[in-house]
Amino acid sequence: MSLLPLEDALAKVDGGIAPLPAEQISVAEAVGRVLAEDVAARLTQPPSAVSSMDGYAVCSSDLQTQPRTLTRVGESQAGGPFEGTLQSGQCVRIFTGAPLPAGADAVIMQEDTDVDGDQVTFKEVAFDGKFVRRAGLDFSKGDVLVKAGQLLTARDIGLLCAMNVPWVKVYRKPRVAILATGDELVMPGEAVRESQIISSNSLMVAAMVTAMGGVPINLGIAGDTEESLRATLAGLNGADILITSGGVSVGEYDLVRNVLGEEGLDIDFWRIAIKPGKPFMFGKIGEIPAMGLPGNPVSAYVTAFIFLRAALKKMQGLPFEQDKPMKALLGAGVPVNGIRQEYMRAVFSHDDQGRLVATPYDKQDSSMLGNLAHCEGFIIRPVNGEALQAGSETDVIYVNDSLLSV
Incomplete structure (x- = not known):
C-alpha cells in the first residue's frame, strides 16, 4: 500500500472536521475560548471627558500666561463629580478619572501649582484638552471590538468587561475520547511484569487535549481481544472525536481497524508519508471523527501534534492549520532523508550573531520519550531531502502543546 503524502492527509482530516x-x-x-460571534461595546468609554491627572480643572483661556491665581470652588472625584459650571477665574480640584466639570477644558497637574487656602497659583499655561481624556477616547457604544474567531486572552477579558459585556458566545470545548490498546500496557504506578510497559500515550494525549482547550475522556486500556475493545468503546457516547493509540499497524493483534469497522468505522486513509508516525489512521464512526495514533510514543505525539492539534483548533472555531515553520541553522549535520517527511527532535540555541541554531539529537528512535520531553522543537526534513552539513539552513518548528502559537 502506498503512503499518503502529508499535505493530502491534512486536507482529508480538514474536510472531516x-x-x-x-x-x-x-x-x-472565557479566557482561552474562541468567540462564535462579534461583540459590540454596550457603552462609550469614557462616557464623558475625564481627567488623566490629579490636579485642577480650569478654563484654558484663564491660563494663557503664568503665574496666574484662580479661586478653587469645588472638587471632582470619580463617582463624585462637581455639579456646577466652572466660570472664568475659578478652578476645581480634580482626580484621575474624574469627570471634567462643565465649563472646564483643561487640567493642570497638582505639581505645577501652589495652594493657599482656596487660592491656587498656577505655574504652567493651559491649552484646550491638556491632560483631558475626551469622551469616547477608548471606544464608543456600538463599536465592534472583539470579533468571531478570536481566541480570548486576559487582555480581551479586560476589554469585554470595560465594554459592559457580561456574557459571550464561544465554541463549545471538544470532548475527546481517548482509548489505549494492548495487553502489554499497564497504568503508571501499577506492578510491571516482564514484557509489560507503562501506558504513557493516553495520558500524554489527554494532557495535550486539556492544553488545547478540550475535555479528555479517558476510556482506559483495551486488551488485545475483540470483546475487550468493544466493551471499552461503550464509553464513546457523547464524545466529539475518538483518539486511539496503538492497534493500527500490521501486527497480528492489531484489531482496532477490524472492530471499529464492525462498529461503523469508515476509514478515509491509513499509512502516511511521515517519520515517525507512518501507521496513522483517520476515518469516522457514524458522525464522530476518529484518529488512530501509532503505538510508539514519539510517533503518537508527532501525529497528534500535526493532526489532533489542527482538528481541535477547527472544532473550536480557529483555522485548521499548523504553526508556521521558521528558518534555523543546523548545529550538526543530517543524513539523506527518504520518502517520508521527517520530524527530528532538536534543541535550539543562538550563535554569536543571534541566529537560531537547531541541533538534532543523535538518537531519533520513536520509543524515546526522554529526548521528546526535553526537545524544544522539530527539524523538518523534506521528502528525499539531501544530506546537510552543520551550518546549513533548515526548516524548524517549535514544540507547542497549547492553542496559542509560540
Whole structure:
C-alpha cells in the first residue's frame, strides 16, 4: 500500500472536521475560548471627558500666561463629580478619572501649582484638552471590538468587561475520547511484569487535549481481544472525536481497524508519508471523527501534534492549520532523508550573531520519550531531502502543546 503524502492527509482530516456548536458563558470564564460571534461595546468609554491627572480643572483661556491665581470652588472625584459650571477665574480640584466639570477644558497637574487656602497659583499655561481624556477616547457604544474567531486572552477579558459585556458566545470545548490498546500496557504506578510497559500515550494525549482547550475522556486500556475493545468503546457516547493509540499497524493483534469497522468505522486513509508516525489512521464512526495514533510514543505525539492539534483548533472555531515553520541553522549535520517527511527532535540555541541554531539529537528512535520531553522543537526534513552539513539552513518548528502559537 502506498503512503499518503502529508499535505493530502491534512486536507482529508480538514474536510472531516467541523466547528462545534456555540454556547453562552460568563465573560469571567472565557479566557482561552474562541468567540462564535462579534461583540459590540454596550457603552462609550469614557462616557464623558475625564481627567488623566490629579490636579485642577480650569478654563484654558484663564491660563494663557503664568503665574496666574484662580479661586478653587469645588472638587471632582470619580463617582463624585462637581455639579456646577466652572466660570472664568475659578478652578476645581480634580482626580484621575474624574469627570471634567462643565465649563472646564483643561487640567493642570497638582505639581505645577501652589495652594493657599482656596487660592491656587498656577505655574504652567493651559491649552484646550491638556491632560483631558475626551469622551469616547477608548471606544464608543456600538463599536465592534472583539470579533468571531478570536481566541480570548486576559487582555480581551479586560476589554469585554470595560465594554459592559457580561456574557459571550464561544465554541463549545471538544470532548475527546481517548482509548489505549494492548495487553502489554499497564497504568503508571501499577506492578510491571516482564514484557509489560507503562501506558504513557493516553495520558500524554489527554494532557495535550486539556492544553488545547478540550475535555479528555479517558476510556482506559483495551486488551488485545475483540470483546475487550468493544466493551471499552461503550464509553464513546457523547464524545466529539475518538483518539486511539496503538492497534493500527500490521501486527497480528492489531484489531482496532477490524472492530471499529464492525462498529461503523469508515476509514478515509491509513499509512502516511511521515517519520515517525507512518501507521496513522483517520476515518469516522457514524458522525464522530476518529484518529488512530501509532503505538510508539514519539510517533503518537508527532501525529497528534500535526493532526489532533489542527482538528481541535477547527472544532473550536480557529483555522485548521499548523504553526508556521521558521528558518534555523543546523548545529550538526543530517543524513539523506527518504520518502517520508521527517520530524527530528532538536534543541535550539543562538550563535554569536543571534541566529537560531537547531541541533538534532543523535538518537531519533520513536520509543524515546526522554529526548521528546526535553526537545524544544522539530527539524523538518523534506521528502528525499539531501544530506546537510552543520551550518546549513533548515526548516524548524517549535514544540507547542497549547492553542496559542509560540
